[in-house]
Amino acid sequence: MKHLTRLTLLSIWMLVAPAVTIMSTPTVVIAQENSAKYEAKLASAIEDYDALMIDEAKATLEKAASEAEQEGSSGLAVAKIYVMLGIVQFAETHDQSDAKSAFINALAHDYGVELPAVYASPKLSEALEEARKVVEPPKKEAETPVAAAEGGNSSGAVGFRHDTVRTARAGQAVEIKISVASDLPVYHVHLYHRRFGQTDFERLDMKAQGATHFVAQIPAAKVNTSQVEYYIEALNRGDETIGNAGSKSSPLSMTVLGSSSDGAVIAPGGGEGAGDEILIETPNTPHDQNVYVMLTGGTGLGFLFGGDPTAHPNREVSPGIAPAFGHAMLDAGYMVTRNAYVGLYFRWQFSPSQDFDSVPDVSKEPGSFFDTREECFGLGLPGDCMIGAKYRYFFADFSALRMYSSMGAGVGRVRQWLRLKEPYYQADGITPSAQCSGKDRLQGDVADYCYVRDTVRPGWAHIGFGTGLMMPLHENIDLVADTYLVLLLPETGINLDLSVGMNLRF
Secondary structure (H helix, E strand, O other): OHHHHHHHHHHHHHHHHHHHHHHHHHHHHHHHHHHHHHHHHHHHHHHHHHOOOHHHHHHHHHHHHHHHHHHOOOOHHHHHHHHHHHHHHHHHHOOHHHHHHHHHHHHHHOOOOOOOOOOOOHHHHHHHHHHHHHOOOOOOOOOOOOOOOOOOOOEOOOOEEOOOOOEEEOOOOEEEEEEEOOOOOOOEEEEEEEEOOOOOOEEEEOEEOOOOEEEEEEOHHHOOOOEEEEEEEEEOOOOOEEEEEOOOOOOEEEEEEOOOOOOOOOOOOOOOOOOOOOOOOOOOOOOOOOEEEEEEEEEEEEEEOOOOOOOOOOOOOOOEEEEOOOEEEEEEEEEEEOOEEEEEEEEEEOOOOOOHHHOOHHHHOOOOOOOOOOHHHHOOOOOEEEEEEEEEEEEEEOOOOEEEEEEEEEEEEOOEEEEEEEEOEOOOOOOEOHHHOOOOOEOOOOOOEEEEEEEEOOEEEEEEEEEEEEEEOOOOEEEEEEEEEEEEEEEOEEEEEEEEEEEEEO
């Protein structure tokens, strides 16, 4: 009877065990797929938000949050959805309570979630801290610590310990450390990392320091965006994962602070002895940059389709290339996000000057504001001016450069320089003309002539498109190289400005 009972139990176990395995394996796969799904939805919402499509971003995040609740999904990916929803709601209403409500939901899914550095501000940070006071932190499960590797554990594997690096200093290498139990059969340990905006991770082999410690450094050149994501995997001789901190679908997040070179970036718990802890330097006060002021200057080149010369309205202008000479531009506005600028600009073209007193009355066309040919909107500045609104969007972030595109529209004129041939002598063929007085006499096929300077001034309205580069020099200062191509109407012309200058952020 006992043999029969044992045989029956064994048979039942042989039937049940495979079923348990089959049922548990898809659960892990589904969790990973859900995490990837919510990361994709988050990326889509961020793209809409950076393009000022606030309603679309909010709708995407709310739908993702609703799906997560219905599916019973949780974890860091869902927490990030709620954090971004709080950021979007705050941008829409400027009410901290809206952000706090979303952050409470985020902390319920992952208490360690942080604000993305790209969108961090003192008010949002305050809302997150208020939310932390509401949500009770998770209780740490009892765990036997690994010898000589005390500290918090961000890995789910017993005997595999890593203190998450939460912040780093821009432009400085970051040291990542793990500790493993002496009885774990670790053969290789890999560190995977990527910068903000990248899709693929780069792999580093972590070097052994003794029997239970492994270390690797994320190079300084890779610590140059607002955020760095990473995860760690420990493998045995069969290349099977036996421990991890973070994962490809749910990596650990490190916020990159500032651009100053003082201070070192060292992971907590990074000392040689057990329980050592070295603090990471952070700025004394958070920096909330909302306003920018850009001052640039340069030259330009245009294409004229024709038009009336200012001082010689009866002459004809052939289509062709014409220089626009020097200009200065003041551009100031609001930084909606780190990647989206909206502002107003004032462009003053100061050369070549034109003596408006000598311009014939027939060329001045007195009348409405848009018809006037007076200098610089009547401000008394010699030259011509344009005013308008411009939107900039930063679409690429390289190691030391940021690239943007721009579009804008406004009113005003561009002054493009001409050289006109003027008969050197009056009708009698002897007396020099007044306009050639003091100028070189040139011999022509039909008659002698001189060159006189004049301008064509296309406008009064314009639309423009451009691109440019910014090189950060300081936390508040960028070096700017800008190009801006405008189409001027109704007196048609095209002009390309090439400018360099400085951008200040406050």
